[in-house]
Structures are given as C-alpha cells and as structure tokens.
Amino acid sequence: MDEFMVMDIEIRTDDPSVLYAAVGNLDSPNKGIYKSEDAGDNWELLTTGLPPFTHDGRITLDMWDEDNDVIVAVIANAFSTVGLYKTTDGGDTWFEMDNKDVASYQGWYAEGALIKPDNQNQILLGGVELFKSTNGGDVFTQMTEYSGPDSELHPDIHDIVANPLDPNKVYILTDGGLFRSSNFGDTYFSCNDGYT
Secondary structure, eight states: OOOSOEEEEEEOSSOTTOEEEEEOOTTOSSOEEEEESSTTSSOEEEOTTOOOSOOSSOEEEEEOSSOTTOEEEEEEETTEEEEEEEESSTTSSOEEOOOOOOSGGGTTTOOEEEEOTTOTTOEEEESSSEEEESSTTSOOEEOOOOOSTTSSSOSSEEEEEEETTEEEEEEEEETTEEEEESSTTSSOEEOTTSOO
C-alpha cells in the first residue's frame, strides 16, 4: 500500500503481522480503514458496517489491550464527526456507537481515542473536547467545556495515553500542554509545571 496521509496505525500485540491503518485527511485519495495480515505487504479496505469513505477529516483508531479484536474508530469530516464505530471481530464487521459530534471543528486536526486497558466498556474520545463512555460506546458524555485559560482541560486534544502501571491514570495531550486524570477522565489537572 502506498497511500497518502496515514493518520493512525494499530498493531496487534497478539500477532504483530496484523496491522490496521487509518488513511485520509482533507483532499487525500483512497480514504478508509485498511487491514494487513502479512506485516504490511498487502492491504484490504474494511467496509462492512462502515460509511462510504467520502469524509474530508481524519480517522482515529484505538485497539483494546486485552482483546485485539475490539477496535474503536472516529471518522471525521474537517469540521464535524461522520460517525463513531466499533468492531469486536478484528474489523470484519463494524457497528455505529453513539452519534456525538466528538471532532467538532477540528476533525482534520485534533484526535484522541482510548479504550481503558482493563475495561472495554470505558472509552475516552477527544476532538475539541473530551468525551467518555462507560457502557462500551452506547452513550458518550461530554466531560469538558473550554471557557478560558482557567478551564480544567485545554481543548484540541491530540492524544490520550494510559499509564501502563495504572489504567485509571491517563495523560491527555492538548494544544495547551499535558494534562493528567487519575480517574479515567472524570477530573483533570495540568502537568505543565512539572510532569507528575
């Protein structure tokens, strides 16, 4: 595969020869979620349950640590969310989760997705603001709302990473720096004055 704007890659930990690539942003061609079962030599476009790949934003992926068949995807237009999708069979079939507009006006730029390492029912998604599900993606609740420099979490999220020693601790990378949550996204504090 020789495609432009591969925005995200996931590699199975139980079989590193299986990879998933999220392709496309703005005016790039051949958008979609692709799967390789031979370490990247050949790729298949995944389509079952997914919308037509006519979006002009990015696709963000996250794979669950305990069962790599479980993957979530945020498909965005440049200024809105197309849909939130999930697979439980390694990408053979997908179904739509809640229809929240996670990406908002940063669908071409901001991104973040994390399935809690020890609980697939808890999912964090980020675009401009942070959203959380506690029921596997059926419902996402907006957890933040930027109201100025004193807001709990700065907007425009660029990654959400779990602490490998404590799945409740997550690090959220934003336009305003690094923030941490010790309760998987319920509350946050800035780490910009010293990473802790």
